[in-house]
Amino acid sequence: MAGFRICGGEKIEGTLRVDTAKNAVLPILAASVLPQEDTVLTDCPRLGDVECMRGILRMLGCESCWEGDALRICGGALSQGEMPEELSKRVRSSIFLLGPVLGRLRMATMAYPGGCEIGLRPIDLHLSALKRMGVRISEEGGMLRCDGRDMHAADIHLDYPSVGATENIIMAAALLPGRTTISNAAREPEIEDLQRYINAMGGHVQGAGSPLIVIEGVSRLHGVTYQPMPDRIATGTYLCAAAITGGQIELTNARPRDLTAVLDKLRAMGCVIAEGEQVLYLSAPERLQSFDALQTQPHPGFPTDMQSQMLALACVCRGASVIEEKVFENRFAIAGDLCRMGANIRVTGRAALIQGVERLHGAHVAAHDLRGGAALVLAALAASGETLVEDVHLIDRGYERMEEKLTALGAKIARV
Numbered sequence: 001m002a003g004f005r006i007c008g009g010e011k012i013e014g015t016l017r018v019d020t021a022k023n024a025v026l027p028i029l030a031a032s033v034l035p036q037e038d039t040v041l042t043d044c045p046r047l048g049d050v051e052c053m054r055g056i057l058r059m060l061g062c063e064s065c066w067e068g069d070a071l072r073i074c075g076g077a078l079s080q081g082e083m084p085e086e087l088s089k090r091v092r093s094s095i096f097l098l099g100p101v102l103g104r105l106r107m108a109t110m111a112y113p114g115g116c117e118i119g120l121r122p123i124d125l126h127l128s129a130l131k132r133m134g135v136r137i138s139e140e141g142g143m144l145r146c147d148g149r150d151m152h153a154a155d156i157h158l159d160y161p162s163v164g165a166t167e168n169i170i171m172a173a174a175l176l177p178g179r180t181t182i183s184n185a186a187r188e189p190e191i192e193d194l195q196r197y198i199n200a201m202g203g204h205v206q207g208a209g210s211p212l213i214v215i216e217g218v219s220r221l222h223g224v225t226y227q228p229m230p231d232r233i234a235t236g237t238y239l240c241a242a243a244i245t246g247g248q249i250e251l252t253n254a255r256p257r258d259l260t261a262v263l264d265k266l267r268a269m270g271c272v273i274a275e276g277e278q279v280l281y282l283s284a285p286e287r288l289q290s291f292d293a294l295q296t297q298p299h300p301g302f303p304t305d306m307q308s309q310m311l312a313l314a315c316v317c318r319g320a321s322v323i324e325e326k327v328f329e330n331r332f333a334i335a336g337d338l339c340r341m342g343a344n345i346r347v348t349g350r351a352a353l354i355q356g357v358e359r360l361h362g363a364h365v366a367a368h369d370l371r372g373g374a375a376l377v378l379a380a381l382a383a384s385g386e387t388l389v390e391d392v393h394l395i396d397r398g399y400e401r402m403e404e405k406l407t408a409l410g411a412k413i414a415r416v
């Protein structure tokens with residue numbers, strides 16, 4: 001397994017162009033089975049999770065190929081709805097395929113999905129919504145068999161604004177006759193991006209970004225060349241890299257409006273941030289200030305995908321900080337590793353109390369999940385001495401060649 005060897009203490013300084021968003025690309029890859037023709041995703045990131053989705057799509061009959069930085073997906077070739085067990089267990093986003101495959105073929109089979117070890121991550125909201133749309137679901141030996149021959153439009157209320165369930169319903173309804181509505185829908189910017197993609201193919205989806213989404217089913221969608229949105233979590237992560245090292249960074253291809261909650265916190269910690277149309281600039285103080293209670297929430301609240309990075313920052317702040325994780329129940333797995341690096345963290349249930357220390361020191365640690373792994377890299381950038389972060393294949397799932405980007409910004413980091 002690959003690791004990162006990091007010599008801490010260098011300031012992160014320079015300019016970086018933010019990659020396209022993983023969490024926008026994954027549902028769009030699933031939705032690419034809806035049109036009869038090809039989808040070309042420009043500037044598509046080469047990530048572990050993208051390759052896994054390509055693997056699943058290939059098994060369903062949909063080949064895809066790289067054309068430079070663009071990914072062409074032959075979604076029209078969808079020929080069967082049985083998703084391979086091994087791959088669907090490995091990537092959580094395989095669940096996204098249930099809706100669009102049902103929409104196209106009116107049948108689908110898949111194993112319970114996998115993904116990061118950050119909590120139980122049930123799929124009850126996805127399944128109950130599909131049942132409301134007339135899908136008959138049975139379970140056999142860990143496999144879900146979905147029969148969509150009687151599928152119909154429906155009014156669906158989500159008990160919780162799940163991102164994946166909202167996206168799945170939109171995709172299931174895009175080709176279904178009639179009007180489907182989703183109330184208490186998730187409002188994440190990636191859902192707006194999915195709406196934009198489906199509408200660019202001739203679909204009728206409205207309301208994404210608000211709690212009420214309306215989908216008027218169309219009989220056919222056509223191929224399209226599409227540029228998905230920039231990655232707001234990668235944006236936040238690289239801002240944190242500058243913040244934790246007392247550095248300065250300019251991020252291009254960034255959308256500040258997607259990151260308000262994160263920018264507010266970084267400002268409260270003493271960072272100076274300037275926002276432009278597609279650009280963000282951050283200048284960090286020598287030492288960060290601790291922050292008042294941070295609570296993760298569905299968008300537009302503080303994103304759970306930035307929680308681990310803020311935990312790393314809190315470790316070296318002046319004063320004590322409190323973080324409450326309200327979305328996933330198991331997202332403090334890196335606290336032990338950070339303590340091995342000299343941090344002072346007390347975790348009680350879903351809350352962590354962090355007493356900032358002057359300096360972390362290098363240690364031998366391992367990523368447990370994607371964002372936690374990125375947070376360990378941040379901590380290592382600020383630590384004295386050398387840190388070895390193992391299992392960086394988990395980081396590669398969501399950050400394209402992170403070590404090259406950080407090297408270009410002045411970090412001493414190597415893949416080993």
Ligand code: UD1
Pocket residue numbers: 022023024026092093119120121122123124125126127160161162163164165186190303304305327328329
């Ligand atoms: C998506 C993101 C992930 C992010 C998360 C929350 C992608 C590919 N992944 O994940 O990076 O951390 O949103 O912003 O876009 N839940 C249920 N039942 C369900 C579905 C969800 O109880 O059927 C719970 C989950 O266990 C979790 C919470 O709802 O506690 C949020 O999950 P959800 O919004 O669905 O996240 P994902 O779509 O899995």
